[in-house]
Amino acid sequence: MKELRNVVVVGAGMMGNALAQVFASDPGLHLILKTRALKKDRYDPIISNLDIMIARGAATEAEKEAILERIHFVTDDAEAYTDADFIIECYPEVMEEKQNLFAHVENFCRDDCILATNTSVMSPTEISLKCRRRERVVGAHFWNPGHLIPLVEVVKSDFTSEEVMQATISLLARVGKKPIYCAKDVPGFVANRLQHALWREAFYMVENGIASPKTVDDACKYGPGLRWPVMGPMENSDLVGIELTYNIHKYILKHLADNHEPSPLLQEMLARGDNGFRTGKGWQEWTPEQMKASSDGLKEYLIDCAAKQKK
Numbered sequence: 576m577k578e579l580r581n582v583v584v585v586g587a588g589m590m591g592n593a594l595a596q597v598f599a600s601d602p603g604l605h606l607i608l609k610t611r612a613l614k615k616d617r618y619d620p621i622i623s624n625l626d627i628m629i630a631r632g633a634a635t636e637a638e639k640e641a642i643l644e645r646i647h648f649v650t651d652d653a654e655a656y657t658d659a660d661f662i663i664e665c666y667p668e669v670m671e672e673k674q675n676l677f678a679h680v681e682n683f684c685r686d687d688c689i690l691a692t693n694t695s696v697m698s699p700t701e702i703s704l705k706c707r708r709r710e711r712v713v714g715a716h717f718w719n720p721g722h723l724i725p726l727v728e729v730v731k732s733d734f735t736s737e738e739v740m741q742a743t744i745s746l747l748a749r750v751g752k753k754p755i756y757c758a759k760d761v762p763g764f765v766a767n768r769l770q771h772a773l774w775r776e777a778f779y780m781v782e783n784g785i786a787s788p789k790t791v792d793d794a795c796k797y798g799p800g801l802r803w804p805v806m807g808p809m810e811n812s813d814l815v816g817i818e819l820t821y822n823i824h825k826y827i828l829k830h831l832a833d834n835h836e837p838s839p840l841l842q843e844m845l846a847r848g849d850n851g852f853r854t855g856k857g858w859q860e861w862t863p864e865q866m867k868a869s870s871d872g873l874k875e876y877l878i879d880c881a882a883k884q885k886k
């Protein structure tokens with residue numbers, strides 16, 4: 576497959592803006608952000624993301640100017656799609672809208688153009704069903720905030736060609752992302768399956784009085800969570816030895832949560848109208864200041880990680 580140069584991000588919402596920033600950071604790419612209308616303040620979300628990064632040393636003023644210059648907002652379908660090599664949709668999470676978008680885009684783009692979907696949970700196989708060329712559709716699941724989290728899950732649908740997988744992985748690596756190869760189109764892809772296996776156990780322990788919500792969070796933050804940025808479970812298992820891993824699993828697995836329905840605690844909280852940050856109460860009560868400190872703290876941590884990588 577030829578080198579991918581012309582990239583189109585469709586949908587200028589939260590993820591679309593972040594992805595446009597990522598692709599526009601590469602001077603060798605031509606980036607179009609396909610939007611419905613050319614609003615006066617269209618650059619504001621990207622400027623705001625970049626300004627916070629500059630303040631913490633993760634980007635420079637010169638990089639900001641260059642990135643903004645390389646983002647071309649386009650409303651016209653033909654102008655956006657005709658020369659595209661790689662189109663990634665950041666549309667609302669509605670199956671029919673995503674299917675119809677790709678079927679529509681095929682009326683304009685070349686036969687060798689890749690169509691990627693940033694869906695968090697939907698099946699790329701199903702998203703490709705209305706396409707003429709299903710082998711060109713691939714999952715490319717960025718994590719929020721898309722301009723700061725390196726992981727992108729590249730998901731092979733039942734039809735995606737190997738060539739399309741490899742070209743997508745190369746493009747994402749080129750713009751500084753850490754693409755991973757998800758060999759099967761399964762719910763949760765890879766990272767959300769891992770994340771929700773952990774959440775299931777976390778909720779189970781609270782439900783059964785084994786640990787408070789804060790204890791669960793502290794156990795992650797001050798224990799295994801410190802290992803995860805440098806060592807995943809597979810490498811860790813090798814480190815401690817396969818024999819030890821086997822013996823531990825033989826003893827412990829039967830005691831772990833294996834429920835197939837959401838925790839009853841979630842249902843009880845929802846019935847009480849407790850919806851986390853949205854209502855100020857979830858597993859704990861939240862003041863507006865605590866909520867701001869929590870979400871700012873995460874963003875600052877991720878920006879500091881990006882700044883470290885830059886050095």
Ligand SMILES: NC(=O)c1ccc[n+]([C@@H]2O[C@H](COP(=O)([O-])OP(=O)(O)OC[C@H]3O[C@@H](n4cnc5c(N)ncnc54)[C@H](O)[C@@H]3O)[C@@H](O)[C@H]2O)c1
Pocket residue numbers: 585586587588589590591609610611664665666667668669693694695696716717718719
């Ligand atoms: N928000 C997250 O944390 C997150 C993380 C990873 C992946 N995703 C996925 O990314 C996708 C987008 O999510 P988001 O959070 O950015 O949503 P969003 O609502 O912020 O953005 C969707 C954008 O699509 C635009 N849009 C709708 N119809 C359009 C049309 N006809 N032409 C052009 N633009 C149109 C909307 O105006 C909006 O700007 C979803 O599939 C979502 O599941 C979201």
